[in-house]
Amino acid sequence: MFFYYRIIIIFWLVTVPALAAAAADNVCFDCHKKEAFSGKIVHEPLAKGQCSPCHNPHVAHFKGLLEKEGAELCYSCHTKQQESFKQGMVHQPVRSGNCLVCHEAHASDRNGLLKEQLSATCFTCHEKMPQKFKYTHSPFAQGQCYSCHRPHQSVYGQLLNDEPDRVCLSCHKYEDLLKGHVNYPEPPQGCLSCHNPHGSERKGMVRNVLHAPFAQGCKECHEQGGKRGSTQSCLRCHEAVAAGMLARHSHLTGKEENKCVACHSPHAGDEKNLLKGSQLHVCRSCHADTIARYEDKLYRHPEVKAGICTSCHEIHGSNKLAMLRGDGNAICTRCHETQGKFTHPVGEKVMDIRTGQMVTCISCHVAMGSDFKYELIYSGLKDLCIQCHKRY
Template sequence: MLRGKMKILGVRIIDHRLWAMGRHLLSSIFYCLLSICIFCFISSSAQAKVNCLKCHPQVRNQLSRGNVHKPLRKRNCTICHSTHASDQPHLLVKPTKELCLSCHKKAFKVKYPHMPVMEGDCDKCHAPHASPYTALLKKQEREICFDCHQKEKIFLGKKLHNPVKKCLSCHKAHGSNYPGLLNKPLKGLCFTCHQKTKIIVQHKGSALKGNFCLSCHNAHSSKKSHLLRTYAHSPYAKGQCQSCHLMQGKKVGKVKSDNRLLCLTCHPQVENADHFIYSHIQLTPGSNVCLDCHTPHLSDIKPSLKGSPKQICFSCHRDTKNRLLSNSPGFKYKHPEAKKGNCLVCHQGHGSNKLFLLKEGGINTCTSCHKRHARFTHPIGEKAIDPRCKTKMDCVTCHHPMGAKDIYNIIFDHREELCIQCHKIST
């Protein structure tokens, strides 16, 4: 029997006893790996197809519904769920948005995403396993929209626009490259159904553009015939088209002026907004900025607004819109008036000498409602300087009315995190 040192496959073996021990160790490792492979095989997705439905009869019962999600139909539960543990609800392998996006890639690549899509709340509208409705919807198409969109704001009267029976006639469900989630540009959408030549005749020969239709007509419903809006701009109501337009006999021509001077002829008080430090009406010099918010003909909201203040403000302030509508924990708490979209409770519409177009400045605007905090609060005002930016502290130093992570719209956790932003703790 050989004794001494031997070299086998690059490993030095001192004697036969070490060789026997090594062979025994390799054998143990082999059988261990074999056991792991067998375990993985019996725990594979093929086995999970049977095991999942065995313990989840409520899911098995959904297989008889009209539309079944493809992974469930193929019993591939592990595409979406982990078999052992997960940081996500329902043992999902990823957050809902990421999980859906891994297969449904096109739904998110749009300029204007639907808010539930942007937030990853796919299961707000869709059932994850099966549904009797198309596209795995939880309800019929028309009904599911009203889970979020209030019926009383859609159905203003008994006169209904026929496409209202099917929202997706005009809108896209996940998102669109056009405002309002429209499936076409507004200027051409109306003429998809309404013949342009007939419309021109009905409007006394005016060469109308599709994007002006909503200036007079409600897209969904109305109390009046032809879906006309409720409140009329005074010259329009009196038939005095010549107040704003050049007339060619009885035919209505172009407007007399393309800038805001046209409106200031009758509304001189608005010109005072030019003298404010912060002014909305100076935003687009050379064009009629009034028409960004107001309609010159008919409106459902006084004073001749194109939509609710919330809709109008959101059309420009998209960061505020995303914050207020977000379900993110960082924006969990919102000021009640901001959440309702009552922007004009705190802000001036045309202009203000106060930052953010506030009516009375940061502190006075807040304390007009929160009177207790006008008498008792953390030091604020000229004598309280924020050490971080060297400016005077006010309510929004600690609170964010449009959305914050902590109770009372506090930007940071109020128990410690908020205080140490300024009051540094030395160790």
């Protein structure tokens, strides 16, 4: 008999609090219209009538009476994702913990609680990407970004599902590719070297700008027998770049025989420099840590925001720190002319008492980004000044 009593007591202990919580949550809908939280797909806690996993009914530190902020709140249930979303290349909103850039919190008519149709969600941020080309890749035209990309993170660049060529071969048969590349000096590989995976104005989605030697054939760079051109073969024409390669710091790096193809396509590109993607993408392929470090800073230089690294950095090689185009004054005063004349004393006659080095703009500013206004290194209220002015 005692055994049955025990079962009943345990049953009540388990179910009563749950029922009480559900009942309490349902109270929310006395004021908040339930219809506003409906859709084809409803977030699981809400579908169960539970608001309290995310919201505190009485008081909370965060807007919307949320228990936690941003992704931290989501990760309190989506624990597996918290770990996996740190691996490899991480999509910027994920890294910033802004899940709601793409997802609805309560309900949506789309899978994954997406805010919009998949491609529309992507274009919300990737607004500069053309949505249509004369020749458009069919998955892109159909808004199937997931055919090639992962939304959260990937070990491959551009958040690809796999190595670029393998992504292509997941739909295109290699035998068909061979037929389309007859008399090529090498078996087809490195598809993105010639083709834009989204589309272009050329048939076969060949990128819009052709490298002049490529337009004339292959022999200019590929010796007989299909051997690839070396760095020297590029520098034969691009002489000005050679000087940069012998600077104190240069991008003459990597094991490839031809260093230039680390960043440039030797065949075709989307712009005149034949870069293998946007500047930010190309630079990120090696400097992912640097870009990630500054991406979430509150204050960033407009050129940094726009991803135009070459505004300040001499990309091939430079004798200046951080491969800048000039010293810490010259580089800034090209645009900030006034500050070059009327500002805190800078230049060769003004020495930083901490290091004995010349005071420059970058003694106080970090143009890549900072959490302090004007991209200052420390707070401009006091902390920055007392670095040198001890009696301030």
